[in-house]
Amino acid sequence: MTPTTPCNQDFAELNNINPTTQLASSATPKSKLGICDNNIGDDSDINEKIKNTVNDEADKNFRDIEAASYSQDPIQLATQGALVFAAMPTAIQQQLRQCSRVVLLANNPSISLETLSSLLKPSDMLVLFNHFIHSDYLANSPNAAKLAKLIFFRQIGDSQLHFGLPPRHNNVPAIEQMIEQAPVGFLFSNIRYQFPTLADDPSPDDDPIDDSVQLTVSDKLQQKLTDQNFSQVISENHEVIADYPHFEAIHSSAPSSGFFMYRMMRAIRAYLATSFNHDLDIVMIGFNHDTKTNHFWHGHNWDFEREELAITPSGITVIKQG
Numbered sequence: 001m002t003p004t005t006p007c008n009q010d011f012a013e014l015n016n017i018n019p020t021t022q023l024a025s026s027a028t029p030k031s032k033l034g035i036c037d038n039n040i041g042d043d044s045d046i047n048e049k050i051k052n053t054v055n056d057e058a059d060k061n062f063r064d065i066e067a068a069s070y071s072q073d074p075i076q077l078a079t080q081g082a083l084v085f086a087a088m089p090t091a092i093q094q095q096l097r098q099c100s101r102v103v104l105l106a107n108n109p110s111i112s113l114e115t116l117s118s119l120l121k122p123s124d125m126l127v128l129f130n131h132f133i134h135s136d137y138l139a140n141s142p143n144a145a146k147l148a149k150l151i152f153f154r155q156i157g158d159s160q161l162h163f164g165l166p167p168r169h170n171n172v173p174a175i176e177q178m179i180e181q182a183p184v185g186f187l188f189s190n191i192r193y194q195f196p197t198l199a200d201d202p203s204p205d206d207d208p209i210d211d212s213v214q215l216t217v218s219d220k221l222q223q224k225l226t227d228q229n230f231s232q233v234i235s236e237n238h239e240v241i242a243d244y245p246h247f248e249a250i251h252s253s254a255p256s257s258g259f260f261m262y263r264m265m266r267a268i269r270a271y272l273a274t275s276f277n278h279d280l281d282i283v284m285i286g287f288n289h290d291t292k293t294n295h296f297w298h299g300h301n302w303d304f305e306r307e308e309l310a311i312t313p314s315g316i317t318v319i320k321q322g
Contacts, residue, residue, distance in 0.1 A: 074270060080240045081271025084264045087238075088150075090229040092125075092185035095148040097272065099125040101281045102265055106258055107133050108286030110322025117143050119285065119319075127265070129257045130154060130164035135174035139181075148183040151175070153193070154257050155236075159202050160194040166215045167198045168207045173214055176221050186224065186231040189260075193225050236260070240267050258287055259305045266316065282316040284309075 085093060096102070100123040105111070107129055116134065120126075125148045126138070132151070138144045153162040164170050178184050186193075198204065198215070209215075217225070224230045236255070240263045244255045255263075265282050272278040287309065312318055 074274070077267055077270040078274040079271075081267035081269065082275070084234075084238070084240055084267050085271055087232055087234045088187065088268075089185035089232045091183045092148075092150050092187075095125045095150075095183055095185075096268060096280065097276065097278060099123055099148070099280065101125070101283055102127060104258060104261055104265070104282065104284045104287070105129070105132065105134075106284070106286030106288075106321075107131070108288065108321050109133065111286045112321075113137050113141075115285070115321070117141070119283070120144055120147065122146070125150065127152065127261055129261070130162075131169050132164065132171060135171040139174040139177040145178070145181045148185075149178060150185045150187060152187045152257055152261055153189070155188070155190040157202075160191070160196045160200050161202075162188060162193060165193060166213075166217065167196060167201050167204075167209070169209060169213055172217055172221070176218050179221060179224055184224070184230070188231070188233045189236050190233065192231070192233050195222075234264075238264075240264055256305060258284070259309070262287075262309070262316075266313070269315065279315070283319065284317065285319045286321045287318050288320045288322065 085096070088096070101121065103120065103124050104127045105116075111133065113134060116137065120143055126144070128138070128149060128151045130153060132138070138149070151164075153164050155162055156168075161168060166172065175184070194200075195217075241255055241260055262282075262284060269280045269282060272280050309318060
């Protein structure tokens, strides 16, 4: 199903989607599934529900998925997708069911504004990461400002801090503009945003800041960051990423933000196709995953991520830049 209206419906319609009535939880405890702060419901028939909704058309949608480098049973993938979907803010659940594409924007400086202007469509939803690039464009350009957005903030080690929010470098001024113009959801890894101060930063020399960095958030943004309709938490131990090979010798070794989100969106895509017959394309721009990624943080398993993203299912497009 391809939407005919822009993917930015008013938040007054959020109650039209109630994940507690659409989804049923697995009998597996939430802690083992890596789900934080979510109410999926008390039923235990999610596998049966999805099995009953898989039809010939859905099977066709999954043929390419099964052929990808990360091979997985389509029922299992859709089951994981239901759990990931339930872990999303309610505002983002609504957007995912309306949008025709999700565009993951890597923090790659080779991505130009001209490229974004030619790529983005009114029915897109954007996914941004941490201290994301092109904040002024995304907040002010007519082509981007009206698009729904999900911003994924990763916890810094086991601290109270998240990349991309105070007291680290951030785009808070742009985010405060964004929430006035379109639906914006926030996803945090492991813990909710704690509103830390400079004194809470265990390693301030890692990201020295000056007086130009905004260290406070407006009351309206604070409300969004604490409202589960707009802000949720997902564990880095979620089962959708359980096979990721960590480096045991490196503290906080984990998947990169982009790869973690790729796995989440791929699973959600399978769930929406199976349960709602909704076709959701995924575009990943700036995810080069070539040998140059080795100079990034060595706690990410770049070889593993590069191998999987070398072959993506139909409906998932990687656009390299630079």
